[in-house]
Amino acid sequence: MQGGFYGLKALELGGTFFNDEHKTGAVFGAKRQVSGDK
Numbered sequence: 001m002q003g004g005f006y007g008l009k010a011l012e013l014g015g016t017f018f019n020d021e022h023k024t025g026a027v028f029g030a031k032r033q034v035s036g037d038k
Contacts, residue, residue: 003028 003015014029 007031 018025
């Protein structure tokens with residue numbers, strides 16, 4: 001699994017996952033909403 005925090009004040013994260021044989025994989029991402037954000 002690889003990933004990291006990105007964006008202003010590290011409010012976003014993203015990454016990838018692959019099994020050992022690289023037959024199955026996935027990507028993920030998220031963004032934190034701070035009070036007042038829309």
